Amino acid sequence: MIQCNGITKTYTDKKVLSGISFDIPDGQIFGLLGPSGAGKTTLIKILTGQLTFDEGSAMILQKNVKRLSGEDKKKIGIMMDQFGVYERLSCYDNLKVFADIYGTPKEKIMETLKLVGLEDAAKKPASALSKGMRVRLQLARVFMISPDVIFLDEPTTGLDPMTMKHIHKIILDKKKQGSTIFLTTHNMEEAAKLCDTVALLNEGVIVDSGAPDEICRRFNHQKKIVLHLKSGEDVELPHSKESAEKISKLLEADEVETIHSSEPTLETVFLELTGRKLEEDN
Amino acid sequence: MNNIFVVFKKQIKDTFTNKSVLLQVILYPIVTLLMENLIRTEGMSEHLYTKMFSAMYVGMTPLISMASIIAEEKEKNTLRVLMMSNVKPWQYLTGIGLYVWVIFMVGAGMMTISLNPANIPFYLLVMGLAAIVSIAVGACVGIITKNQMSATSQGSVIMLLLSFLPMLGMFNDAIGKAAHFVYTQHVRELLDEMSFSALKLDGAIIVAVNAVLAVGLFIAAYRKKGLE
Secondary structure, eight states: OEEEEEEEEEETTEEEEEEEEEEEOTTOEEEEEOOTTSSHHHHHHHHTTSSOOSEEEEEETTEEGGGOOHHHHTTEEEEOTTOOOOTTSBHHHHHHHHHHHHTOOTHHHHHHHHHTTOGGGTTSBGGGOOHHHHHHHHHHHHHTTOOSEEEEESTTTTOOHHHHHHHHHHHHHHHHTTOEEEEEESOHHHHHHHOSEEEEEETTEEEEEEOHHHHHHHTOOSOEEEEEETTSOEEEEESSHHHHHHHHHHHHTTOEEEEEEOOOOHHHHHHHHHSOOTTTTO | OHHHHHHHHHHHHHHTTOHHHHHHHHHHHHHHHHHHHHOOOTTOOTTHHHHHHHHHHHHHHHHHHHHHHHHHHHHTTHHHHHHHTTOOHHHHHHHHHHHHHHHHHHHHHHHGGGSOGGGHHHHHHHHHHHHHHHHHHHHHHHHHOSSHHHHHHHHHHHHHHHHHHHHHHTTOHHHHHHHTTSHHHHHHHHHHHTSGGGOOHHHHHHHHHHHHHHHHHHHHHHHHHOOO
């Protein structure tokens, strides 16, 4: 559905993307993880035909992104923080504009506002919305048209946990309905929860990619088990026969408060690969 | 066609909450009607205020409205969303242009209240045609400028030239000569006589050159900067 092959983009004095390649099959959620300034938004702009690139090729819906027709664009939904809403129009009227463009039935407007939890704000002007509500309105604009491909640029940044959870559910529902979703985020938990595949982007280069679990397992060098004892002491043990016996004894003596294996998270993998934190700029 | 209508409809809805555009549209007609009805001096030519303010209105309102709407959509990034939704630039510009023209004509209609009914079709025809030139100039300003504030400030300079030169030309010969090269001056002359016979050959050429120049500048600005 989305294919990238050796995409390179340079602004006057800086290479912002270098040799970006990936292939996203139909109906999958692909997560692009990276800190602010890594090149995530630039890549979305390239894939949606908003920005040209210097080298490589990019295909979407089996078409070169440089030659997307109007009908192709109608099959693509994009939510970017930079995309504005009509401040003076109500939430309903904001969606009505796009429902009219896409030929979406009127009933779908309220249905979508309800889906994102904005039904009570339907008549409210967008200027009166909180940041979270505004993000939900931007998402509603995308979800209303049921596109084949959805690009979400940091869709849950700044949202409260409840709203975030709600948005995650909608994204997973869209996947079930067959949409292919390209998601950028610097929230590793979000990526691990939603994405079938992730790519870790740092300074314009993909430093690793794969299924979140698979990446974490691959970087599990330490292979340690961490025990927190009732005495307050923390004990780290390697994967070994001796450790198994020691753990067994501690359990029998009812001295163990918690026990964890030490697989890395996407955050620690990113840190190991780049020396940077995913959320260091936020 | 559908997208043009969608853009037009969106603007109409926006008008009811956009006080600045609303004010631009109704300000001149209201001032004109007040002046026509309240201020009368002996020897004053008939419908002086309507004719004088009409030239100012046509030089100002379509230009500033068009420029500020485009600049605002660029600034707030709503234009990008429209473009990504397969609204073509020409569809957007036609939708906005049509909207500006319609609301301008509503204002022009209000200004005809004190006119002789027989002159109204001529008046509206002249105003409607001249507004198209102003809309093209406004589109240029909207395309060139980055945001609403610079659109208003830069547009104001052109707007002042177009709208005030004909009026100042009435009181100062030198300004009158300069105003001769501006289409709004000929709009005023046409409205003075309420007949196309008032338009001389040189005047017709100047109006045509103004129109071609406005459209040419618009095309050049669009080619250079696009809509985003």
